[in-house]
Amino acid sequence: MRNVRNSWYGLLFLAVLARAGGGSVKPDVEVCLNPGGDAAAVLRAESMATRIYGEIGINLVWRRESAGVDSSCVVITLAERTPDRERPGALAYALPFEGGSVVVFDDRVRALGWRSLTTTLLAHVFAHEIAHVLQGLDHHSGSGMMKSRWEYSDYKEMEREGLAFTHDDIEMLRRGLELRLARNLRRSARDDVNGGGL
Numbered sequence: 001m002r003n004v005r006n007s008w009y010g011l012l013f014l015a016v017l018a019r020a021g022g023g024s025v026k027p028d029v030e031v032c033l034n035p036g037g038d039a040a041a042v043l044r045a046e047s048m049a050t051r052i053y054g055e056i057g058i059n060l061v062w063r064r065e066s067a068g069v070d071s072s073c074v075v076i077t078l079a080e081r082t083p084d085r086e087r088p089g090a091l092a093y094a095l096p097f098e099g100g101s102v103v104v105f106d107d108r109v110r111a112l113g114w115r116s117l118t119t120t121l122l123a124h125v126f127a128h129e130i131a132h133v134l135q136g137l138d139h140h141s142g143s144g145m146m147k148s149r150w151e152y153s154d155y156k157e158m159e160r161e162g163l164a165f166t167h168d169d170i171e172m173l174r175r176g177l178e179l180r181l182a183r184n185l186r187r188s189a190r191d192d193v194n195g196g197g198l
């Protein structure tokens, strides 16, 4: 029964992807970001991250409201005045196994990025951490978007073309999204039952 249900979720997910392939609909992923930081730079970074995900067939939908307990939102908190002892050297971290939240050390991103890079770097940090949450993994790749630590050459590449997800990264995103969709369907089915609706 479990297998039958899982296959059905898989088919539904494939149907969503098929529609995405038709050019009109991509699977939506909601991202809830707390207001903060340099608002204009954050907006530009959001739209850049949306473009990065659009290229791999995923539609990011950004929201400002805080997520409810049952929300499927990827919650991003922009942190300021990060103490030196807090994950030294890290620009951000994700908790993919604990509800899927992300903390971005906005002050460190601004301090590291030279002026023309800051927004691009913030967009890449968003894209990297959102991928951890969607994949449900803390996996890193040897190059590109999911590299564990970017180096100077990566920053230069961000400015030129932008970093890309590898084929394996995209495959893990596809599998992770499929699981998320199944989880959300199970949750709404449970809510229907608990709600006593028809």
Ligand SMILES: [Zn+2]
Pocket (backbone or CB within 6 Å): 128, 132, 140, 146, 147, 148
């Ligand atoms: Zn990472």
